[in-house]
Amino acid sequence: MAATATLYHAQLTGWERIKEFFNAKFINILALSLFLLLAVFLLFPIFAVLVKSFQGPEGFTLAHYENFFTHAYFFQSLYNTLLLGLINTIICVGVGFCFAYMTTRGPMALRKPLKIVAMIPLIAPPYLFALSLIILFGRVGLITKTFGVNWEIYGFDGVVIAQTLAFIPLAFLMLENNIKSLNPNLEESAYDMGATEGTIIRTITLPLLAPGLLKAALLVFVMTIAEFGNAAVLGGRVPFLAPDTYTMIVGEADFSMGSVLSVMLIMPCIMIFIAHNYLLKGKKFTTIEGKPIASEPRKMSPFVKVPFITVTFLFGFTIFICFAVVILAAFVNILGVRNEFVMRHIMDFRSNMAIWNSIRVSFIAALVGGIIGTLLSYVIVRGKFVGRNLIEMISLSGFALPGTVIGVGYLIAFASPPMKLTGGIMILALNCVFRFLAVGVEAGITKLHQINIEIEEASWDMGATFFTTFRRIVLPIMFPAFIAGFIYTFMTAMVSLSAIVFLVSPGYELAAVTIFDAAAYGKIGLASATTLKMIMVVILCMIVLNLLTKFTNLDIERKGGAA
Amino acid sequence: MGTNEQPTLILKDIHKSFGKNKVLNGISIEVNKGELVTFVGPSGCGKTTLLRIIGGFTEHDSGEVILDGRSIGHLPPNLRDTRICFQNYALFPHLTVGENLAYGLKVKKWDKKKIRERVDELLTLVQLEGFKDRMIDKMSGGQQQRVAFARALAFSPKVLLLDEPISNLDANLRVLMRDEIRRLQTELSITTVFVTHDQYEAMAISDKIVVLSDGYIQQVGSPIEIYDHPVNEFIASFVGYVNFLPAKIDSIIKETDAAVVSTEYGKLEIDIEQTEFAPGTEVLLVIRPETLKIAPSNGTVTTQNVVQGTLRRYIYSGALAKCHVVLGNDKEVIVDIQDPRDHVPLRENEKVDVTVSRNVHVLKKRA
């Protein structure tokens, strides 16, 4: 037997040697390729923006920054953006907490409905609220006209309101998760010792939630200052960094100033990313493990119940109205002016083409994103090379980076050969792939932590090569994570606007951009109809996700049972 | 204090289900002042639920909770004079030991100086002086348990509710803390409801034991009553090992309160206090292993109350030796030998005489 083995080795052809090499080093080769992809499509564009902002006709210059800081307009823009972020953060986290508290500690009957209301905005693009606010409070808005209100939505207030409504779900989801992991016995102990509900919230719930609150606040802050649509549509004459960057680049083709604005936008994000890691280090309260106990509903004290119900109902109702008017506007000729039922907005050819383009782009992005996310999570968890943490950090950081900056970065980085991508469909898909990797990677990591590495080792033990093991064992197990990454990327790519608005070219109009343009030019019906169709696609997508998870789970269970 | 004082805590016919899951099916019990009453039963039998009902965290479906003569079923926890100690301690992780102890006092708006004094007192009580400014997660499991206990005692509740307070500790510490809790409880004379799944813990700590199973009370009694006079097979085998021996009453000897019973392995004469056993009744003898005596057999049975068997296995464990004896064809009984080094030597697979004490417990055989 030994003789045959040696003989066999001696007779390896060149091709077989290469195969053997790949089998042995597969994971490292994979990691390196993935790292290169991240470097090219995530780090390089940002680096390009940075370089551009320091680049004058004769090399290095600080002139653009000087320009920025000496013009009151730009400074105002920065100030507005930060102020907007601050106000949004406070309101979103506050309201998000009210919702999260009610859905975890409130009366049973209210938990589910409130949760649904708080999550509804997730199925729509954030700029839906800009649209509905125009419908309600615009120059010919329903409320403005009906009640003769002399207040216009365009301006700082309008942006604040739209952004708040758009980012409540984010704060809510994070806080709900946090409250759910709080041991209800802690609050019950305080209750037992005579504390009233208000006191419990103040002395127990909120302090224990502090790390979660901080995390939610930082994330909301980063997301709101980077969000482009609401500020661009409702901002009016009030300057904000994200839309100003757009004006600089698309309107005036001033790439240097556009880059400076981008750097200004990304600075707070980086600082917050660092602060976040620093502040939350070791800030996790550990308690004695008990069995997880579902919190039983307790009678809420009126001093808590009344304000919390008021806040949640008020915001819930507003969110509901905003959706309702957009649906309405999609079927009305010109809402408030010519109130007749029409299908022309829904049937609009350009809008349908844009939706179709968006589906195509999102599908490509989702497919590529799902694959890369799955592979990334594999090398992060199973790899044994230095720099794993770095890869993990980079791939997770994508979604906290302002889309505007990525858009500008892609425009600068991929405008000329050898990597000319602008003007095509791939650039639209690729930026979505790398910005929205985080969910797929996280899902993959979680999945891999659940399965024992011994399953893979058993396969090797039985004589399978690494590659066979990967294909036959790892990939099937990772399939649910792939699906999660796929669907998430698809949904976010469908609605994403801030990066794409820089990268669309004639012939590849996307739904998000169509909505933005229509809303900006007051074509409310068209914008609403396109939004509605977009929401439908997203909902359809979620239904498919549900069915797929059910199906794959069943499948895995059945296979597991048969084995 | 009169002897006819009313019980501190009365539970009257408490029912509770979660959906279709009937957890408590009519629990009635009285807890007297200063008493430690233990609810013991297997995991999932509704012990925690019962404590949560007394504390006011879970609403019961029907029945009454009466504290000091007042029905408190409608009151929220913060208005009840009960204090609960959760199984996981529920210490506030963002506060120090001292702040945890002071929490309830602050809520009740005690003044600062009084709070400080009381906190020091409590720390002394549970021997944690000097730990006042520690954070909770820097304390060991046993220390955390003490803090939780002290916090519950902060202002002498009318009833203290302890939910498996020491089940998270390791075995040695468990015995230590058990005795400590009992000592403080008697010293301070705190009416206490204690919950555990550990029968030995219940035996060691309680004035009164309530055995729960399937949401019903199986038996209420002192540890001795539960051990020596179990009312059914479940209780009998719940605390320690018992040998069950089916038998039939042959005759009653009125003068000596005794009865002659016949078993498959011979006749026995036993004491019988109960008057309900008529000749001919099928019964079950409940025989604790430590009440049996064992000796090598010389072949013939001469003495009364001796049955013959074969020693199958002899398991020595220091203070105790367990003898597995087979009677007849396949009836295995276990005999404990206390201090086995002083015992006559026994050999496996040889005939032995097993002496049954007159003092065995008798259960009516259920159909």
Ligand SMILES: Nc1ncnc2c1ncn2[C@@H]1O[C@H](COP(=O)(O)OP(=O)(O)O)[C@@H](O)[C@H]1O
């Ligand atoms: N909040 C709840 N909702 C539904 N079922 C519950 C709840 N709390 C307890 N139960 C159920 O009641 C039964 C008794 O639980 P528990 O009182 O915790 O038992 P024990 O403390 O004796 O282990 C279990 O079957 C448990 O699943």
Ligand SMILES: [Mg+2]
């Ligand atoms: Mg329990």
